[in-house]
Every structure is written in structure tokens, then in C-alpha cells.
Amino acid sequence: MDNLSTIIGRNLYEIRKKKNYSLDKVADLTGVSKPMLGQIERGISNPSVALLWKIASGLNVSLSYFIEESKDETRYVQFNDIQPLYDSKSQMTAYPLFPYDDNRKFEVFTIFLQPGCNHNSNPHNDGVEEYIIVTEGQLDLVITETVYKLHKGDALSFPANKKHSYQNSSDTLVCFNNIIYYAR
Structure with a gap:
């Protein structure tokens, strides 16, 4: 499993590109600064739950969208691996x-x-x-x-x-x- 900051950053970048949004547009929608969004996308910053909720709400996606890595049909979750x-x-x-x-x-x-x-x-x-x-x-x-x-x-x-x-x-x-x- 990749580092959580890397996964969050990759998923933020992917949703931004999918919606064809600039960092400025995402900053306007979420109330999170452009520099902070850039740091998150690059995996430099590990955002708090509150900050992720703010981004998720502004982009109209779920919080866990940002931490999703696997798309397997059957999922076995071991608590200690989360x-x-x-x-x-x-x-x-x-x-x-x-x-x-x-x-x-x-x-x-x-x-x-x-x-x-x-x-x-x-x-x-x-x-x-x-x-x-x-x-x-x-x-x-x-x-x-x-x-x-x-x-x-x-x-x-x-x-x-x-x-x-x-x-x-x-x-x-x-x-x-x-x-x-x-x-x-």
C-alpha cells in the first residue's frame, strides 16, 4: 500500500483533472488555499479529517474517495493494516x-x-x-x-x-x- 499522503494527493489530482478544474477553481470551491492544495497533491502535506471533509464537500465527493486505493470486488480488511x-x-x-x-x-x-x-x-x-x-x-x-x-x-x-x-x-x-x- 502506498503512503496515505501519496494516495490522497493522487486522488485529489485525478478528481481535479477529471472535472477539468484548475487549482484556483478547487480553492474557490473548497475554501482551501491553492498552495495547500498543491502540497496535498504532491503528497507533501497530510491533511486533517476536517480539511479533507472541506475538500470533499467542495468537490461533491465522499471523504473516502481520497483514500481509496483498491477496486477489488471482494475486500478483506485487516484493521491493523488501515x-x-x-x-x-x-x-x-x-x-x-x-x-x-x-x-x-x-x-x-x-x-x-x-x-x-x-x-x-x-x-x-x-x-x-x-x-x-x-x-x-x-x-x-x-x-x-x-x-x-x-x-x-x-x-x-x-x-x-x-x-x-x-x-x-x-x-x-x-x-x-x-x-x-x-x-x-
Whole structure:
């Protein structure tokens, strides 16, 4: 497997060329500076989850599009082989189990939140849905202003075109699976 920064850079370059966009156009669409986009494309910079979400939303693609490397029909995923995405600001680590597949229209992550973590997510595009399944700890999921306290085994789905955040207000690690479905 290639270095994650290399994969992200290659995929950003490919989507940009496929859409016939210049770096300036991508910067306008995403709000990410042209120099930063150039560094990402060259594999020099490893963007945070928040920055990748910003780019993905601006280009109207899934987050995992940027980390996808294999297109095999059968996929066996060994957790220890996954290169995680970090958001050090909010203490969140996301493991892309099944990156976005255009035929299936979804992606699957395992996400860990450290104690005290508060990860804010901007609204996704219309038609995007999230499905959350808590596997460890208690997750406080805030959608707009409503707080849902999810415990191990609890699940929740919601239209993700609203402001939402994932919070761990406990003193133990929280783990959950996040399935993101992209309606077209």
C-alpha cells in the first residue's frame, strides 16, 4: 500500500483533472488555499479529517474517495493494516474500513473519540445520510441542537445536511461505526 499522503494527493489530482478544474477553481470551491492544495497533491502535506471533509464537500465527493486505493470486488480488511485519519484538534481518529464506492453509494468508518473530544461536522450535501452504531462507551451526538446519548449497542440514523457533532463527555474511549450514504 502506498503512503496515505501519496494516495490522497493522487486522488485529489485525478478528481481535479477529471472535472477539468484548475487549482484556483478547487480553492474557490473548497475554501482551501491553492498552495495547500498543491502540497496535498504532491503528497507533501497530510491533511486533517476536517480539511479533507472541506475538500470533499467542495468537490461533491465522499471523504473516502481520497483514500481509496483498491477496486477489488471482494475486500478483506485487516484493521491493523488501515492507515487512520487524525483530527488532532478534536482528538478523533477515523479508520476507513470501506472507502466510498460509486456503485454502492456509501462508505464505512470506525471512529474513536478520546475523552473530552468534541468533533464538529459541517452539514453535508443534501441527500447524504449517516448511520451511527456505538460499539464502545457513550457517544453524545448533537444534531442541530438536539443531543442524543448513545450507549454501546445503540444506533441512530439522520440526514447529514444539518450541523452535527460527535462528543465524548466521559473519561473513557468512545468507539462507533459510521456509515455514510450518498444519494444521487
